[in-house]
Amino acid sequence: MKTFWEKIWLYFDYRFKISDLAQLTKKKKVPEHKYSFWYYFGGICLFLFIIQVITGILLLLYYTPSADSAFESIQYIMSQVKFGWLIRSVHSWSANLLIGAIFIHMFSTFFLRAYRPPRELTWVTGFFLLLIFLAFGFTGYLLPWNKLAFFATRVGTDIVGIVPIIGEKLKTFLLGGKVISNATLPRFFWIHVAVLPFITVLILGVHLLLVQTLGMSTPIGLSDREVKEIPFFPNFVLKDFLAWILILGLIGILCVFFPWEIGEKADPFASAPPGIKPEWYFTFMFTTLKIIPSKILFIEGEKLALFGFFIGGLFWLLIPFLDKKAQKEEKSKLFFIIGLLILIYIIVMTLVTYFFPKL
Amino acid sequence: MKRRRFIDFLLGGGIAGTIITFLYPVLKYIWPPKQSEVIVKSVVAGKINELAPNTYKIFKFGSSPGILINTKEGELKAFTAVCTHLSCTVTYDGDTETIFCPCHNGRFDLKGNVISGPPPRPLEAYNVEIVGEKILVSKRT
Amino acid sequence: MKRKLIFIFFVLLIGGNLSGEENNCIKCHMELEDELKAPAILFENDIHREYGLKCNDCHGGNPSVEDIDLAKDKTFKGAPPRNQIPEFCGSCHSNPNYMRKYNPSLRVDQLSLYWTSQHGKLLRKGDTKVAVCSDCHGVHGIRKAINPKSKTFPWNIPSTCGNCHSNKELMKEYGIPANQEKDYRESVHAKALYEKKDLSAPVCNDCHGNHGALPPELTSIAYVCRQCHLSSSELFSSSPHKTAFDELGLSECEACHGNHKILPPTDEMLGIGEKAVCIKCHEVDSKPYNIAKLLKQKLNNYLNRIDLAETLLDKAQKSGVEVSEPRFKLREVNTILIQVRDLIHGLNIKEIEEKLKNGNKLLDEIIEAGNSALKEVKFRRKGLIITLIFIFILAIALLLKIRQISKK
Numbered sequence: 001m002k003t004f005w006e007k008i009w010l011y012f013d014y015r016f017k018i019s020d021l022a023q024l025t026k027k028k029k030v031p032e033h034k035y036s037f038w039y040y041f042g043g044i045c046l047f048l049f050i051i052q053v054i055t056g057i058l059l060l061l062y063y064t065p066s067a068d069s070a071f072e073s074i075q076y077i078m079s080q081v082k083f084g085w086l087i088r089s090v091h092s093w094s095a096n097l098l099i100g101a102i103f104i105h106m107f108s109t110f111f112l113r114a115y116r117p118p119r120e121l122t123w124v125t126g127f128f129l130l131l132i133f134l135a136f137g138f139t140g141y142l143l144p145w146n147k148l149a150f151f152a153t154r155v156g157t158d159i160v161g162i163v164p165i166i167g168e169k170l171k172t173f174l175l176g177g178k179v180i181s182n183a184t185l186p187r188f189f190w191i192h193v194a195v196l197p198f199i200t201v202l203i204l205g206v207h208l209l210l211v212q213t214l215g216m217s218t219p220i221g222l223s224d225r226e227v228k229e230i231p232f233f234p235n236f237v238l239k240d241f242l243a244w245i246l247i248l249g250l251i252g253i254l255c256v257f258f259p260w261e262i263g264e265k266a267d268p269f270a271s272a273p274p275g276i277k278p279e280w281y282f283t284f285m286f287t288t289l290k291i292i293p294s295k296i297l298f299i300e301g302e303k304l305a306l307f308g309f310f311i312g313g314l315f316w317l318l319i320p321f322l323d324k325k326a327q328k329e330e331k332s333k334l335f336f337i338i339g340l341l342i343l344i345y346i347i348v349m350t351l352v353t354y355f356f357p358k359l
Numbered sequence: 360m361k362r363r364r365f366i367d368f369l370l371g372g373g374i375a376g377t378i379i380t381f382l383y384p385v386l387k388y389i390w391p392p393k394q395s396e397v398i399v400k401s402v403v404a405g406k407i408n409e410l411a412p413n414t415y416k417i418f419k420f421g422s423s424p425g426i427l428i429n430t431k432e433g434e435l436k437a438f439t440a441v442c443t444h445l446s447c448t449v450t451y452d453g454d455t456e457t458i459f460c461p462c463h464n465g466r467f468d469l470k471g472n473v474i475s476g477p478p479p480r481p482l483e484a485y486n487v488e489i490v491g492e493k494i495l496v497s498k499r500t
Numbered sequence: 501m502k503r504k505l506i507f508i509f510f511v512l513l514i515g516g517n518l519s520g521e522e523n524n525c526i527k528c529h530m531e532l533e534d535e536l537k538a539p540a541i542l543f544e545n546d547i548h549r550e551y552g553l554k555c556n557d558c559h560g561g562n563p564s565v566e567d568i569d570l571a572k573d574k575t576f577k578g579a580p581p582r583n584q585i586p587e588f589c590g591s592c593h594s595n596p597n598y599m600r601k602y603n604p605s606l607r608v609d610q611l612s613l614y615w616t617s618q619h620g621k622l623l624r625k626g627d628t629k630v631a632v633c634s635d636c637h638g639v640h641g642i643r644k645a646i647n648p649k650s651k652t653f654p655w656n657i658p659s660t661c662g663n664c665h666s667n668k669e670l671m672k673e674y675g676i677p678a679n680q681e682k683d684y685r686e687s688v689h690a691k692a693l694y695e696k697k698d699l700s701a702p703v704c705n706d707c708h709g710n711h712g713a714l715p716p717e718l719t720s721i722a723y724v725c726r727q728c729h730l731s732s733s734e735l736f737s738s739s740p741h742k743t744a745f746d747e748l749g750l751s752e753c754e755a756c757h758g759n760h761k762i763l764p765p766t767d768e769m770l771g772i773g774e775k776a777v778c779i780k781c782h783e784v785d786s787k788p789y790n791i792a793k794l795l796k797q798k799l800n801n802y803l804n805r806i807d808l809a810e811t812l813l814d815k816a817q818k819s820g821v822e823v824s825e826p827r828f829k830l831r832e833v834n835t836i837l838i839q840v841r842d843l844i845h846g847l848n849i850k851e852i853e854e855k856l857k858n859g860n861k862l863l864d865e866i867i868e869a870g871n872s873a874l875k876e877v878k879f880r881r882k883g884l885i886i887t888l889i890f891i892f893i894l895a896i897a898l899l900l901k902i903r904q905i906s907k908k
Contacts, residue, residue, distance in 0.1 A: 058388055079822030080392045083384035086880075089820075235905050242898040245377065249891040256884040259820025366900045373894025380887040422824050424831065447835040462838045464731040477728055479698045 028232035031218045038108035039216060043240040044247055045105050048098040049204070051251070052136075055091040056193065063143070065189035067182035070145035071265040078262055089255035097251065099137055099281045102130055110319070110339050113326045114217040120320035122214065125207040127317045132200055134281065139192040141279055145185060150266035151276045153188075154180045159289060162302050181268055220331050275357050284349035285309060291352075291359055312342070404437060404496040407489060415451035418496070424448050425485060425496060430469060431456060437485040437496040438471050444478040458482065523563045524571055525555040542640035551602050558588070583623060585632040586614055613712035629670065636660055636710075652710075655693055657703040658684055680704075683761035691764070702728065721759075722752035729753070735846030755780075767803065770844060771796025791849065799840065802856055805863045806833060812870025819877040826869035833862050 002010070013019050062081055064073045077084035106126065109115060115123035142153045157180060161171040176183035218227055230236060278286050288309075292301040315322070325332035352359060402425070404418040410429035417424050417440055426440040428451050438458065440448045447462035457474060458467040465476030472481045488495040529540035543549055548557070556563050560575035580588040590611035592598050599608050614620040619630040636652060643650035651660045662681035664670055671678040684690055684704070692701035707716060707724045716724050726733040736742060736752060745752055756769065756777040768775040771792050772784075778792035809830060813823045836859035843852050 058385065061389060075822070075824075076392075078820075079824070082387040082390065082392060084388060084392075085820055085822075086384050087388055230906070235902065238898055238902050238905070242895060242902070245891050245894055245898070248377075249888055249895075252884050252887055252891075256880050261820075363904065366897060366904060369893060369897035370901055373890060373897045376890035377887070377894050380883075380890055384883075419828060422828060424828070441831075445838050446831070447838050448832060462731075462835065462842060463729070476730060477700075479692075479696070479700055 025233045026231070028215075029229040030216055030232050030236040032228045032230045033218065033222055033226055035108075035112055035219050038104075038112065040240060040243045041101055041105040041108060042211070044243055045098060045101045046208070047244040047247065048094050048101060049200075051090065051094045052098060053197075055087050055094070058087050059091055060193065065143070065186050067145060067185050067266075070143065070185055071262070074144045074262055078259075085259050086255055089258075089260045090251055092260040093254045093258075094251055095137060095140060096280075097247070099133060102133055103281075106130060107339070107343055111336070112217070112219045113323070113331070113335075114219075115320040116217065116220075116323070116326040116329070117320075119210070119214055119217055122207060122210040123320045124317060125203050125210065128203050129200070129207060132196055132203065136192065136196050136200075137279055137281060139188040139196070142185065142188045143192065144262065145266045146263035147266050147270070147273065148263055148276070150180065150268070151272045152278045153184070154272070155276055155286070156278050156282065159285075159302075159306070162300075162306055164303065220326070220329055277353060277357075280350065280353075283353035284346045287349045287353045287359070316342075402496050404487075404494045406492050407494060409494075410435075413453040413456070415453075417448060417450075420485070420496065426451065426458065427487075427494065427496065428458070428469070435487045435489070435494060436469055437487045438467075438482040439485070441482075442478055443473075443480040443482065444476070449482070523554055524566050525559075525561070525563045527566075528568065539640040542638075546640055546642050547644050548642065558592075582628040582632055583626070585634055586611055586620070586623070589633045610711045613709075617709070617711065617713045618715075619713060629673075631664060635664070654699050654701075654703050657705060658690070661704045680760045683759075687760065687762045688764040689762060700728075721754045725753045732842055732845045735843065735848075739845065739847040741847065765841075767796075767799060767841070770799060791847075795844065795849070795852065798853070798856055799844075802837065802840070802859060802863075805860065805867070806830075806837065809833070809863055809866045809870060812867060812874065816870055816873030816877060819874075819880075821873045821876050823869065823873050826866045826873075829862055829866050829869075833859050833866065836862075 059077070062073055062077050062084065064070060074088070077088055079085075109123065109126065138153075138156060142149045157171055157175055160174065161167045163170065172178060174184075174187065175181070176187045277283055289302055289305050292305045294301050296304055319335070320326075323332055323335050326335070402418065402420050404420075404425065404427045405416055410416060410427065412429050412433050413431045415426055415428040417426055419425070420439070424440040426438050426449060428436045428438075430436060431453075438449075442449050442460040442462065442465055444460065444465050445462060447460050449458050449460045449465075449467070451457075452459040452466075455466075456469065458469070458471070459465070460467075460476065460478065463477050465478040466474040467478070467482050468474050470481075471484045473479075484499065485496045486499050488497070526540045526543070529537055531537075532540075543555070554563055555561070556575070558577075559579075560577040561572050562575070563571065565571050593606075594608050594611045596608045599606055614633075615624065619632070622630045623632065638651050645652040647653060648655075650656065658681050665676075666678050666681045668678040685694075689701045689703075692698040693703065705713070706727075708714065722733055722736070733753070742752075744750075745755065757763075757765065766775070769777045772779055772789060773796070776792065776796070779789070782789040782792065809826075813826055813830070816823050836855055840852055840855050840859070843855060
């Protein structure tokens with residue numbers, strides 16, 4: 001005689017083929033070695049993204065995307081709605097942690113050369129996910145409609161305007177007009193909660209599918225003795241889970257001790273406060289544009305810098321196809337140095353923004 | 360075997376506890392709050408017929424007070440109630456039909472201009488709109 | 501825009517030619533040097549020129565002829581000596597029929613006022629060092645008083661008067677100090693004028709008069725201050741101090757607030773402390789002395805409670821709790837504080853206590869709101885601790901589980 005629970009199990013198993021799937025996960029193995037630590041950041045990114053989705057959905061309940069009432073609705077969430085302060089702070093804090101985790105994930109993937117065949121497309125989709133989440137950050141930052149966000153967005157979109165040929169058009173499309181105004185807010189909201197999530201689901205789906213089907217790569221040059229294999233379920237999953245709840249605790253502490261501020265309501269007609277800068281993850285580009293001479297030979301400095309970032313981004317995207325040595329399972333010193341220089345450049349420029357704001 | 364069961368118990372309890380501590384704020388969050396509306400740029404300063412002619416009331420406009428006046432002729436006017444001299448809250452003096460600051464006897468006319476006393480600048484006037492029963496006051500843009 | 505300018509230029513050119521012939525005074529003087537050229541240049545911006553007046557309207561002569569001897573005909577007056585300047589300007593400015601043509605609202609009593617001023621009186625006695633019209637208004641570059649470049653525009657007046665009155669050598673002869681301008685520049689009035697750019701703040705002439713300038717009499721100082729500080733003055737007049745000051749021959753406002761160097765008033769002026777003005781007259785342990793002490797105590801108590809409320813709200817806000825509601829109430833508390841500071845001039849103890857009572861009631865509510873906001877902070881921290889405990893248990897359990905599985 002089968003128990004009640006067994007009956008239910010059989011009903012669903014017959015229709016969903018769960019046991020086949022379970023069989024598959026049982027067989028699945030994950031390599032473990034001295035660099036394994038870095039492999040958890042992918043999972044952390046996924047977890048933070050899930051938090052963003054949940055808190056984002058919750059915030060939609062009370063947030064109103066119009067210049068008249070956006071700031072007031074955030075104020076309302078922070079003061080009147082029970083635990084509104086928590087939900088909003090979690091959303092803001094984990095957004096920042098997410099961007100940080102993506103950068104760590106990306107550079108660890110780079111230095112461990114996990115992009116070698118057959119995982120080139122995992123790298124490419126990952127690169128696009130980075131761009132998408134930067135766009136999430138950029139659009140989300142404006143939504144509270146406070147003074148700092150307003151002017152930081154103005155600076156940010158001014159940069160878009162420098163891009164040759166399409167710059168002005170792109171800027172007008174983003175801002176809903178020639179300059180940032182009350183019309184900008186609904187657009188950013190639309191991009192933030194509809195356009196980007198849709199694209200994310202597609203690309204993230206491919207990214208995760210590739211990770212599952214291809215499995216995790218083993219760094220070049222590790223001998224068989226140095227690499228163990230552990231079962232994906234439950235060993236690796238439990239470890240992932242441990243990392244996730246530690247991050248959860250960290251977010252909780254950040255939110256209680258440093259609730260995200262509301263600031264002052266944006267006034268499109270006020271003059272910009274001094275020392276305005278974008279969110280930290282854009283500052284390395286922002287500072288580069290700020291300190292570059294206005295003319296280099298006969299080209300405008302800003303345009304040259306933008307072109308540089310474009311070429312740099314393209315190079316970064318195509319890394320798996322350019323690094324011929326990695327394709328032959330060899331470590332390339334050249335690519336190591338290039339990656340290191342890019343990392344140092346980003347760190348130095350970011351530090352310069354905060355420690356030498358007058359530069 | 361015993362140890363294993365203990366760990367499973369701990370694991371289950373931990374998961375359950377964590378879920379509850381996270382579910383609690385979320386459930387509280389989605390429940391409608393006491394003040395069930397967002398207060399926006401225009402503020403409900405009062406109801407029509409609430410003010411007799413030649414009287415006034417102070418209302419909250421954002422984070423500062425505003426003054427709503429029903430003139431002798433029955434016209435509704437609204438201004439910031441923050442005196443431009445030392446930020447005292449002004450009142451309306453029906454006798455002289457002027458806005459009056461009790462701190463240093465500053466006086467403003469019903470356009471907000473300074474008539475006498477130390478205030479260096481006029482009072483900012485707001486827009487008044489009547490929607491149904493409500494008197495809505497908003498900033499002039 | 502450009503077209504408009506050209507048009508205006510031509511209108512001026514034609515208009516200028518129509519209204520009169522060439523001005524040969526200017527033409528010649530422009531070719532001269534230094535002090536003979538200066539009037540011709542300065543006159544460019546002169547208010548009299550704007551009204552269409554020419555050199556001969558004050559100095560006589562005939563500007564239409566080129567020959568210098570013919571131009572300086574019988575009517576030519578040249579520059580008047582200092583002692584004749586007031587009459588020179590007054591010949592037009594005291595003539596209502598003449599002035600009406602140009603500016604019907606302008607007063608015509610400047611000259612008669614001038615003769616009543618200290619400056620005018622001394623000039624009559626033959627002292628030509630005293631100020632005459634041109635010393636304050638300038639010569640040939642004269643502008644309307646409402647022009648910010650004018651020597652008589654509010655924020656230029658202290659230096660205009662100071663030109664002479666800050667000159668120690670010069671003032672010594674008259675036995676008056678020369679520190680008024682310096683004192684004034686440290687005063688609350690100067691602060692309002694120069695820092696807040698508040699043109700309604702008083703300068704020298706608002707208290708001393710301009711054309712009829714005299715130091716105000718002791719008893720009239722209060723009336724001078726009253727022009728702006730109406731409420732404090734009225735309160736003072738109703739206070740017991742009024743009769744006492746009159747009997748003692750003390751000037752009213754000035755006795756406590758000083759004259760030129762009128763500093764921003766502080767709460768320290770009340771009470772029995774070092775900077776208190778009450779103890780200038782009242783002896784230790786006299787009845788008024790004790791009232792001063794009591795009032796100061798009450799005011800201090802009120803101030804301390806405002807401080808407390810502010811710190812509470814700040815603390816709560818820093819911890820991320822919304823406190824805009826009690827902050828709104830705090831404004832009313834500050835209104836009461838300013839009213840109380842004013843009421844002190846009236847010394848109506850009952851009224852002051854009543855006001856403070858209302859304020860303290862509001863403060864009770866604010867402090868309570870602040871405390872409950874801090875409670876909210878504590879609640880958040882408690883919630884966090886509970887959550888962290890669960891997370892901690894879960895983490896330990898996971899660690900143990902992982903160890904257990906990997907052993908197998």
